[in-house]
Amino acid sequence: MNHLLIIEDCPFACEGYKNLLKQEQVFKTKFQLTFANDCDTAIKQIKNGNYDIVILDIQLPVSKNEKYLCGEDLGLLIRNTQPNTKIIVITNISDALRITSIINELKPEGFIIKAKSDPKDLIDAINHILNNKIYYCKAIKKYIASTNMHTMIDDLDRQILHHLSMGEKTKDLCKLIPLSHRAIEDRKRKLTALLDIDNSFNLIKEAKRIGYI
Template identity: 35%
Template structure:
């Protein structure tokens, strides 16, 4: 199986946080055998800008992990990680951005979705090792990934107008038709791990806390998706 080399920039002012994220990526390297991550760390906006203007001016930048609670840069041009994210989105439009933040207020979530439109948005209180791996793989293969607090905000903001795409609907349909998860790749153009991650996300969206497929289908019917 061919290995995909992924260049990563991580920006956070806490070095131990960067070490933790890098360790988690190494775990994905070992378990997936699909991706090989080359990671660059920056602990300030100034350092991140240098990497973007020098190192990544000559190399593809595939993935950025960004903390928005960063001190302003030395020239007072960028006030936070959000400003840096806007620059990255403009200069590297093909780069996938994962924002991981401690802030969980609705206004900030809305601002980030509108200003940066990240492929991943995770509230740190939602983050555990298992969903970190899900988030990275979803962002690389099947974005977006939103953690449960973000999903709750979207549901509250839009009623239940959370967007389910064709693949989500196919998964729900075939589960409702009695197909087992292991057989879904025969009907849905995704790998089995990709389908399992989508199912997990659907259960978060529909607030199925016990993980039961029957309850997922019941909730989907209640919301008019079947």
């Protein structure tokens, strides 16, 4: 019996995963399934359970305390509290820079782009992981081959983008994020350069477009 946590806010996707994972002849094992459809529920499940595999969506509702902004933050929580848990990222995000950031931060054992994959990819990913192997879908492999993997936007960068998108002033961010005003300004300049943007308004617009906020 393998304990599997599915963090996904789309009920149709959850139902699809449930039906797929019932196919014992495909996996040659049974799964005990737990579901979470937002960051707050997922935090409770992660803290209260011990999972062999987590299927992790990236674009999720922000936690009430705004500490967890997306699935990437949940993935970091899993890595810190359950280091033996295997993570399969399944997302609609297709921006190469964003994908690079997720791989660098989480180092997931599985990575699937929803729009460019099918149920067989999830079956293959789980079977690979059960055999202690890594599975990335073809689209992810192409991104890896064409992207500088040292480029990374981390959780503090995402917090900066989130609070700016909520209308906070840069000068006030040091009250909300454990960084000095100078460090925040430096990170804003880095983000502006990475996303090839010339001002804060366009920075937030571009960050929303590619799925950072």
